[in-house]
Amino acid sequence: xxxxxxxxxxxxxxxxxxxxGMALGGGAGARAMVDQATRVFRLDGGGVTYAxxxxxxxxxxxxxxxxxxxxxxxLPAAVPVEANSSNEMAPGLTPYEFAGFGGGxxxxxxxxxxxxxxxxxxxxxxAGHQDxxxxxxxxxxxxxxxxxxxxxxxxxxATGILARSxxxxxxxxxxxxVDQMAAACLNLPYSxxxxxxxxxxxxxxxxxxxxxxxxxxxxxxxxxKGVTSHQINPWIAVSRAAxxxxxxxxxxxxxxxxxxxxxxxxxxxxxxxxxxxGYNPFDFSYRLKQGExxxxxxxxxxFSNEGFGGASRVFHRYQREKVLPHAPRPRLRPxxxxxxxxxxxxxxxxxxxxLAEKAASIGVExxxxxxxxFGARDSDKAGLGDWVVxxxxxxxxxxxLIKRVNGLGMQFGLWVEPEMVNPDxxxxxxxxxxxINFPGRQRSEARNQLVLNLARKDVxxxxxxxxxxxxxxxxxxxxxxxxxxxxxxxxxxxxxPDDQQRLYVAYVDNLYKLLAGLRRRxxxxxxxxCASGGGRVDLGIMKLTEQVxxxxxxxxxxxxxxxxxxxxxxxxxxxxxxxxxSPNFVxxxxxxxxxxxxxxxxxxxxxxxxxxxxxxxxxxxxxxLVEAYKQVRATIQLGNLYRLVSPGNGSPRSATLSVSHDRKxxxxxxxxxxxxxxxxQKTIQLRGLDASAVYSLRPIAGSAAAGTVAKASGAYWxxxxxxxxxxxxxxxxAFVLEAVS
Ligand code: GLA
Numbered sequence: 001x002x003x004x005x006x007x008x009x010x011x012x013x014x015x016x017x018x019x020x021g022m023a024l025g026g027g028a029g030a031r032a033m034v035d036q037a038t039r040v041f042r043l044d045g046g047g048v049t050y051a052x053x054x055x056x057x058x059x060x061x062x063x064x065x066x067x068x069x070x071x072x073x074x075l076p077a078a079v080p081v082e083a084n085s086s087n088e089m090a091p092g093l094t095p096y097e098f099a100g101f102g103g104g105x106x107x108x109x110x111x112x113x114x115x116x117x118x119x120x121x122x123x124x125x126x127a128g129h130q131d132x133x134x135x136x137x138x139x140x141x142x143x144x145x146x147x148x149x150x151x152x153x154x155x156x157x158a159t160g161i162l163a164r165s166x167x168x169x170x171x172x173x174x175x176x177x178v179d180q181m182a183a184a185c186l187n188l189p190y191s192x193x194x195x196x197x198x199x200x201x202x203x204x205x206x207x208x209x210x211x212x213x214x215x216x217x218x219x220x221x222x223x224x225k226g227v228t229s230h231q232i233n234p235w236i237a238v239s240r241a242a243x244x245x246x247x248x249x250x251x252x253x254x255x256x257x258x259x260x261x262x263x264x265x266x267x268x269x270x271x272x273x274x275x276x277x278g279y280n281p282f283d284f285s286y287r288l289k290q291g292e293x294x295x296x297x298x299x300x301x302x303f304s305n306e307g308f309g310g311a312s313r314v315f316h317r318y319q320r321e322k323v324l325p326h327a328p329r330p331r332l333r334p335x336x337x338x339x340x341x342x343x344x345x346x347x348x349x350x351x352x353x354x355l356a357e358k359a360a361s362i363g364v365e366x367x368x369x370x371x372x373x374f375g376a377r378d379s380d381k382a383g384l385g386d387w388v389v390x391x392x393x394x395x396x397x398x399x400x401l402i403k404r405v406n407g408l409g410m411q412f413g414l415w416v417e418p419e420m421v422n423p424d425x426x427x428x429x430x431x432x433x434x435x436i437n438f439p440g441r442q443r444s445e446a447r448n449q450l451v452l453n454l455a456r457k458d459v460x461x462x463x464x465x466x467x468x469x470x471x472x473x474x475x476x477x478x479x480x481x482x483x484x485x486x487x488x489x490x491x492x493x494x495x496x497p498d499d500q501q502r503l504y505v506a507y508v509d510n511l512y513k514l515l516a517g518l519r520r521r522x523x524x525x526x527x528x529x530c531a532s533g534g535g536r537v538d539l540g541i542m543k544l545t546e547q548v549x550x551x552x553x554x555x556x557x558x559x560x561x562x563x564x565x566x567x568x569x570x571x572x573x574x575x576x577x578x579x580x581x582s583p584n585f586v587x588x589x590x591x592x593x594x595x596x597x598x599x600x601x602x603x604x605x606x607x608x609x610x611x612x613x614x615x616x617x618x619x620x621x622x623x624x625l626v627e628a629y630k631q632v633r634a635t636i637q638l639g640n641l642y643r644l645v646s647p648g649n650g651s652p653r654s655a656t657l658s659v660s661h662d663r664k665x666x667x668x669x670x671x672x673x674x675x676x677x678x679x680x681q682k683t684i685q686l687r688g689l690d691a692s693a694v695y696s697l698r699p700i701a702g703s704a705a706a707g708t709v710a711k712a713s714g715a716y717w718x719x720x721x722x723x724x725x726x727x728x729x730x731x732x733x734a735f736v737l738e739a740v741s
Pocket of ligand 1: 340370371415482484530531532533552
C-alpha cells in the first residue's frame with residue numbers, strides 16, 4: 001500500500017525519462033524527482049544525491065548533498081529554521097539554495113539588488129519549476145516585486161557533478177541594479193571538523209595546495225584582477241578531518257568564470273557551513289532595464305567518498321566528458337615545440353626553420369612560434385596590438401615557414417595576446433580610446449601594456465576580423481592565447497556611469513564569444529589558454545581551449561609541485577608542460593634531460609629547449625623519450641590519475657600512476673628529489689589496477705626497478721609494490737604495466 005502511495009505522490013521529471021531509470025535526450029541528465037506532497041526535489045547520479053525542498057513560507061532550502069541515498073529513502077519536507085535568539089535571526093541560519101539579501105539575512109547573499117526607490121530587500125520564493133530534459137529549472141520570484149530568478153540544476157549522470165547557475169530577470173517596469181550575484185550557494189551537512197582546501201600562488205608559482213580548518217566566520221577566495229588569477233584559483237574542496245587521498249568524503253566545486261570571481265565559505269552562528277560562488281561583488285554593479293536579465297557563470301560541484309584522489313578522478317572525467325572542446329572525446333594533445341625560452345623575441349625565418357627541422361627529427365607534431373613575430377615587436381615594449389607579420393624577420397611572410405613546418409609533418413601554431421596593446425603600437429596610436437581607462441586619470445602600464453576593452457563592440461569586431469584574416473590566410477592550426485597583466489583603472493567611459501561596471505561581465509562574455517566565433521570559422525583550430533602561465537585556468541575558458549599552460553615556471557621539480565596542485569582541480573587531458581634547458585631560466589636549477597622529460601610527460605608534452613644547443617646523444621635520448629611518450633599518452637591524458645606520493649611539503653620523493661579505463665595499461669612515474677630518503681621509502685604500492693589481472697612491467701626510462709619481478713598480479717603490484725632504484729638528487733624513472741591476457 002505504502003509503495004503505491006509513494007509512486008502516486010512522486011513525479012519523475014524528464015531528466016529521468018521513465019520510472020525505470022532510463023535517461024532521455026541521449027542519456028545526458030541524471031535522475032531527478034519531485035515529491036509533490038512534501039515539495040522535496042531530489043537529483044541522483046554518479047553515486048551522489050542532492051536534495052532541496054520548499055518550506056511552508058515558499059523559501060527553497062537545501063536538504064542533503066552527499067553519498068547516494070537509497071531510492072526508497074524519503075527526505076522529510078523542508079521546515080523553516082527557527083531563530084536562536086533575537087541576535088541570530090532565522091535568515092542568517094537558513095541553508096538557502098539561493099538567498100536574496102533582505103529580511104535580516106546576515107550570511108552571504110546569492111543575490112542583492114537595489115530598486116529606484118532605495119529599497120534593497122529581496123524575498124525570493126518558489127514560483128514553479130520546469131523540466132528541461134537534461135536539467136531542472138526552478139523559478140523564484142520576489143514576494144512583492146517582479147524580480148524573477150531561474151535556478152538551473154544539471155546533474156551529470158555518470159559523475160554526479162551538479163552544474164548550477166542562475167539568471168535574474170527584471171520585470172518590475174523600472175530599472176533595478178544588481179549589486180551582487182552568485183551562481184549558487186551550496187550547503188554542507190552539519191559537521192564540526194571540516195577542512196577547506198584551495199589553490200593559491202603567484203607568477204611562476206601557481207597551484208599551491210593550501211588547507212585550513214573551517215571555523216566560525218567567513219573565508220573569502222577571490223580575484224579582483226579582471227582575470228581568473230594566479231593568486232587564487234576558483235576551486236575549493238571541503239573534507240572531513242580524517243579524509244585522506246583515497247578515502248573519506250570530499251565536496252568540491254569550481255566556478256567556470258575567467259573574470260573577477262568570489263567564493264565565500266562561511267560558518268554561521270549555529271555551525272552551518274555554506275559556500276557561495278559567483279561574480280565578485282567587489283566594485284560590481286549591473287543595472288538591468290525593464291525586461292533585461294543577467295546570467296551567472298556556472299558552478300560545477302561534486303562529491304566523492306573516495307578521498308581527494310576519488311574527487312579529482314571524477315572531476316577529471318567530467319571535464320573530459322562535459323567541459324573540454326570535443327567532449328566527450330577530447331583530442332589527444334600533440335607533442336609540441338615552442339621557441340619562447342630558446343629565442344625569446346629574437347625570432348626570424350631562418351632561425352625558426354632550423355629549430356623546426358630539429359624538432360621534427362625528435363618526433364614533435366606541432367611547431368609553435370611564440371612572441372616576437374609581428375609588428376615592431378623586438379621586446380615587450382612595442383608592437384602588441386599590431387597582428388601583422390614583421391617583414392624584417394619574415395621577409396616573405398609566414399608562408400614559407402609554415403610550408404616547411406607542414407612539409408616536415410608538423411602542424412603550425414602561433415602565439416597571440418589579442419586582449420592587449422602596447423602604447424607604442426599602431427593600434428593604440430589609432431585608437432587610444434579602446435583601452436579600459438578613466439578619463440583624465442593615469443593609465444597604469446604593466447609589462448608596458450594596457451588592456452583593450454573587450455566589452456566594446458568595435459574592439460571585439462576588430463579582433464575577430466584581424467584574427468580571422470590571420471587564420472584564413474595561413475594554415476595555422478593552433479593559437480597560444482595569452483593575457484599578461486592584471487587590470488587597472490577599469491573604466492568604460494563611452495557608456496553611462498551607471499552602466500560602466502557592466503565591464504566585468506561584458507568583457508568576459510565577449511572574450512568567450514570571440515573564441516567561440518574563431519573556433520566556429522576555423523574548426524581545425526586548437527587553442528591554449530595562457531595568462532603569464534597559469535593565470536587563466538578555469539572551467540569557463542576550458543570549454544573553449546583544448547589545453548592550458550599551468551605556469552611559466554618550467555623547472556621540472558617546481559613543475560611537479562605545480563602539477564600536483566593543478567591535478568586536484570583540473571584534468572591532465574588539458575595540462576601542458578615543456579622540457580626546457582638546464583640550468584632552468586627561472587631558478588637556475590640543473591637537472592638531467594631524463595628528469596625534465598619525465599616531469600613534463602604528466603599531461604601534454606612539449607619541448608621548449610634551444611635545440612641548437614643540443615648534442616647528438618641528447619637528440620637520440622629525446623627521440624626515444626618522445627616515442628615512448630606517444631605509446632602511453634592516451635593513458636596519461638585520458639586515464640585515471642592516482643597521486644601515489646605527492647611532492648608537496650618538501651617530500652623527498654613523489655609518484656603518480658595513470659591507469660587506462662579498461663585497466664589494461666598503467667603508467668608509473670617515480671621521482672627522487674633529494675637523497676634524504678630512507679630505503680624503505682623506495683617501495684611504491686600502486687593503486688587502481690585490476691587485482692586479478694596479470695601485468696608485465698617494463699621500464700620506459702630511468703633505472704629499472706630493483707629486485708622486482710617482471711610480471712605479477714594487480715594484487716601484487718598494489719599490495720607488495722615495487723622498489724624503484726633511484727639514487728642521488730632529482731632522479732626519475734617511468735614504467736609501463738600492461739595486462740597480459
Ligand atoms: C607570457 C607567457 C610565456 C611567453 C611570453 C611571451 O609570459 O606565459 O610563455 O609566451 O608571454 O611574451
